Amino acid sequence: MATSFDAREKACACTVRMIYTIDPLCDPRWPTFLDWHPKASVFHSRGWLEALRRTYDYQPVVLTTCGPDDGLRNGVVFCRVRSSLTGSRMVSLPFSDHCEPLVGEREGLPDLLAALRDERKKGGWKYVELRPVASDLGVFPDLSKSQSVCWHRLDLHPGLDELFRGLHENCVRRKIRRAIRESLTYEEGRSDSLLRRFYHLMVLTRRRQRLPPPPLAWFKNLVACMGETLNIRLASRGLRPVASILTLSHKTTLVYKYGCSDQQFSYLGGTQWVLWRAIQDAKARGLQALDLGRSDWDNPGLIKFKDRWGAAQSTLTYWRYGSAAGQFASRGWGNRTARWLFGHMPTGLLSATGKLLYKHVG
Secondary structure, eight states, X not given: OOOOHHHXXXXXXXXXXXXXXXXXXXXXXXXXXXXXXXXXXXXXXXXXXXXXXXXXXXEEEEEESSOTTSOOOOBEEEEEEOOTTTOOXXXXXXXXXXBOOBXXXXXXXXXXXXXHHHHHHHHTOSEEEEBOSXXXXXXXXXXXXXXXXEEEEXXXXXXXXXHHHTSOIIIIIHHHHHHHHTTOEEEEEOXXXXXXXXXXXXXXXXXXXXXXXXXXXXXXXXXXXXXXXXXXXXXXXXXXXXXXXXXXXXXXXXXXXXXXXXXXXXXXXXXXXXXXXXXXXXXXXXXXXXXXXXXXXXXXXXXXXXXXXXXXXXXXXXXXXXXXXXXXXXXXXXXXXXXXXXXXXXHHHHHHHHHHHGGGTO
């Protein structure tokens, strides 16, 4: 009979508290551990970690209190980010909306956090950052609040008709009907053609936001590493791509990770239609939740867009050992001069800038 999660964690808690490090890309216990841990997400998965390693050379490591001859019962995964531009640090995890420490109750967490505090000092890391979903880490000494973000999650247990009625009438339901009436074409998959058209829209969107796009290599590596758990969904008018989203699935959750569009065709409702198609697909597959991801509080437009889908809104708090300064990724390159430059760069230069900078901002 399989041992329950809490029972296995308590068994580990009875041992002497030594801290071990493992490589989640090589250790065969890691995928098995993720399969049974109730709080594991797509961001803990080998595919996500391998894409980070291939694209940005971030080295993943897991800290655990369970020895090499034991089954894994707890673990906190990090990437080592080495940068001469923004400082070297350990992040759990770069470019990930959240990454819950995978522990049972509280038995293993204090030991792992103490080890992280010591590792920061010993390794000379600028800081160590954790991005939990539910863990209240503010009760632990020396941890400081790094950032708070808005997070949306939609419960998919209701039927499709009820979910549709929960959408905003003017801004979502009417847009979906418009897209159908306009006979937009819909495609999904992981082909090079879909990826190329998705990335074209991504560059347009980031230019509109006055930010560089993530490098194309990141999305190519996600496609290669995530396999069938990744889907690119694209709406087109004739041969013209107008809106696209990239989704990931893990266990019973569908994750809306990236969205992009051609603003001049926003009146057609392409974004709302492809997201609704994703919800229909998730329901058909028996998935139970749609993770709409994080939004910065200074982006009220994105927060309102997600509110209009009937999703529950909550706050994620990120915590650090060490420097509590704001992240370069969102706020450091958000000054007016940088935004103006990004908004006026030629497309090729804007993409090259993203390729240069993103590895420093995870």
